[in-house]
Amino acid sequence: xxxxxxxxxxxxxxxxxxxxxxxxxxxxxxxxxxxxxxxxxxxxxxxxxxxxxxxxxxxxxxxxxxxxxxxxxxxxxxxxxxxxxxxxxxxxxxxxxxxxxxxxxxxxxxxxxxxxxxxxxxxxxxxxxxxxxxxxxxxxxxxxxxxxxxxxxxxxxxxxxxxxxxxxxxxxxxxxxxxxxxxxxxxxxxxxxxxxxxxxxxxxxxxxxxxxxxxxxxxxxxxxxxxxxxxxxxxxxxxxxxxxxxxxxxxxxxxxxxxxxxxxxxxxxxxxxxxxxxxxxxxxxxxxxxxxxxxxxxxxxxxxxxxxxxxxxxxxxxxxxxxxxxxxxxxxxxxxxxxxxxxxxxxxxxxxxxxxxxxxxxxxxxxxxxxxxxxxxxxxxxxxxxxxxxxxxxxxxxxxxxxxxxxxxxxxxxxxxxxxxxxxxxxxxxxxxxxxxxxxxxxxxxxxxxxxxxxxxxxxxxxxxxxxxxxxxxxxxxxxxxxxxxxxxxxxxxxxxxxxxxxxxxxxxxxxxxxxxxxxxxxxxxxxxxxxxxxxxxxxxxxxxxxxxxxxxxxxxxxxxxxxxxxxxxxx
Numbered sequence: 337x338x339x340x341x342x343x344x345x346x347x348x349x350x351x352x353x354x355x356x357x358x359x360x361x362x363x364x365x366x367x368x369x370x371x372x373x374x375x376x377x378x379x380x381x382x383x384x385x386x387x388x389x390x391x392x393x394x395x396x397x398x399x400x401x402x403x404x405x406x407x408x409x410x411x412x413x414x415x416x417x418x419x420x421x422x423x424x425x426x427x428x429x430x431x432x433x434x435x436x437x438x439x440x441x442x443x444x445x446x447x448x449x450x451x452x453x454x455x456x457x458x459x460x461x462x463x464x465x466x467x468x469x470x471x472x473x474x475x476x477x478x479x480x481x482x483x484x485x486x487x488x489x490x491x492x493x494x495x496x497x498x499x500x501x502x503x504x505x506x507x508x509x510x511x512x513x514x515x516x517x518x519x520x521x522x523x524x525x526x527x528x529x530x531x532x533x534x535x536x537x538x539x540x541x542x543x544x545x546x547x548x549x550x551x552x553x554x555x556x557x558x559x560x561x562x563x564x565x566x567x568x569x570x571x572x573x574x575x576x577x578x579x580x581x582x583x584x585x586x587x588x589x590x591x592x593x594x595x596x597x598x599x600x601x602x603x604x605x606x607x608x609x610x611x612x613x614x615x616x617x618x619x620x621x622x623x624x625x626x627x628x629x630x631x632x633x634x635x636x637x638x639x640x641x642x643x644x645x646x647x648x649x650x651x652x653x654x655x656x657x658x659x660x661x662x663x664x665x666x667x668x669x670x671x672x673x674x675x676x677x678x679x680x681x682x683x684x685x686x687x688x689x690x691x692x693x694x695x696x697x698x699x700x701x702x703x704x705x706x707x708x709x710x711x712x713x714x715x716x717x718x719x720x721x722x723x724x725x726x727x728x729x730x731x732x733x734x735x736x737x738x739x740x741x742x743x744x745x746x747x748x749x750x751x752x753x754x755x756x757x758x759x760x761x762x763x764x765x766x767x768x769x770x771x772x773x774x775x776x777x778x779x780x781x782x783x784x785x786x787x788x789x790x791x792x793x794x795x796x797x798x799x800x801x802x803x804x805x806x807x808x809x810x811x812x813x814x815x816x817x818x819x820x821x822x823x824x825x826x827x828x829x830x831x832x833x834x835x836x837x838x839x840x841x842x843x844x845x846x847x848x849x850x851x852x853x854x855x856x857x858x859x860x861x862x863x864x865x866x867x868x869x870x871x872x873x874x875x876x877x878x879x880x881x882x883x884x885x886x887x888x889x890x891x892x893x894x895x896x897x898x899x900x901x902x903x904x905x906x907x908x
Contacts, residue, residue, distance in 0.1 A: 353463035402497035555712035591788035614786040648703035660728035674717030782824035784809035810889035876903040
């Protein structure tokens with residue numbers, strides 16, 4: 337598409353997405369989600385501008401300036417206003433920076449996926465999904481900012497800057513992808529035109545069998561290179577299968593796997609990273625797993641590519657030999673190259689070999705030799721071969737020479753280049769696969785365990801199969817500030833009274849407190865007695881990390897001495 341058409345295409349897709357998103361969220365009336373979340377969603381969709389535009393001269397890429405105007409910070413209390421003014425400015429800057437970072441990170445992941453797929457267009461349902469993700473991610477920062485303190489209240493009055501930034505970044509990626517695609521197509525066309533002209537002039541000036549055969553294998557070599565690129569792409573399918581089995585199944589839930597690799601292994605350093613940021617820790621585990629996969633599978637794939645290409649060349653050699661034997665017994669003269677390769681008097685030899693090869697091939701990735709000579713026949717097919725017998729003698733000699741040269745080139749250059757290409761395919765795909773694996777990024781408001789569900793809308797509740805002690809999330813006992821050493825969903829916690837912020841007068845028991853302040857966690861929280869392994873794991877990690885966690889959350893340590901004796905030694 338031309339730039340103006342592309343601009344209109346992106347604008348139209350986002351406008352339609354906004355209209356649909358607005359209608360959906362304005363009609364949601366369920367009470368599963370908190371009123372705060374429902375309200376936030378409605379404000380988001382109603383505060384993004386439509387119809388949208390993409391006037392680059394008017395659009396400011398400085399999202400920070402726009403956020404300053406759209407985010408308001410109000411006082412929760414009205415005492416010491418002058419003293420709070422500096423804190424208020426500092427808090428606003430912190431919130432703006434966090435929201436800006438979240439918006440940019442969200443847009444970067446979306447654009448990385450578009451780059452990876454070389455996308456040239458988008459659909460409105462994609463834009464709708466992106467905007468939902470943007471809304472969810474901004475809410476995470478908004479919610480944490482309001483619930484982490486009681487002095488200030490964050491209010492976002494306009495979400496247009498975030499939506500405009502996303503829309504503009506998507507447009508830029510699509511525009512750049514289109515420019516690259518056009519340049520590539522034009523370059524390919526120019527190269528093809530020059531090569532064809534050169535080939536025709538050369539054949540006209542020298543129509544010897546040696547020259548025709550030389551050009552024939554020149555096109556075979558080009559086809560082999562293209563097939564190598566196609567074979568390289570299978571590494572993506574292999575990686576996709578690996579990740580589906582190990583990271584995208586209910587049996588191997590990535591969030592539970594992160595727990596198993598930290599708490600489950602009694603690994604203090606990994607547990608420290610899990611507690612600090614379970615999503616980042618999970619991403620690191622995924623990247624490490626992909627790196628291990630790369631080290632193993634790239635070598636395997638390299639051997640398979642070499643075998644697949646050589647199998648195809650071997651079959652091509654069999655075809656040439658069969659044709660040579662056939663024409664050595666005939667008196668055929670003055671036939672086109674196309675006719676002597678696709679011999680039709682006694683059925684198509686090529687089709688026969690294609691059928692045999694397909695039946696005997698060991699893999700769907702096998703290359704039919706017909707593919708290797710398609711371009712050669714397309715360009716040279718009308719060349720008149722006065723003596724097919726003599727031509728096939730030359731062709732057979734050149735075939736043997738080409739196979740030797742290919743194997744030498746594979747050992748000295750192609751294998752290394754192919755290995756680099758395979759590794760790059762995997763590296764480039766990391767972000768794309770992370771987006772598929774990371775799931776919901778919300779954490780339990782008590783213990784900090786990450787929601788283990790896939791990314792979901794506001795009408796779906798959060799779930800974590802394995803919870804930690806409240807102390808890992810900074811929960812402490814009222815007034816005494818002693819670290820709470822109860823796992824948040826174990827039965828005895830349901831009788832504990834909780835307070836919001838510093839309000840010690842209006843406490844609620846755990847169930848009522850959760851339903852009021854974190855309703856999206858309550859339905860799937862469940863009352864569960866932890867098993868012995870879980871108790872040992874969380875206690876062992878607590879006794880090894882309690883000092884730094886108490887400092888971090890300003891808690892007092894009242895850990896039973898017996899725990900230190902019974903569990904500290906388990907840690908690695």
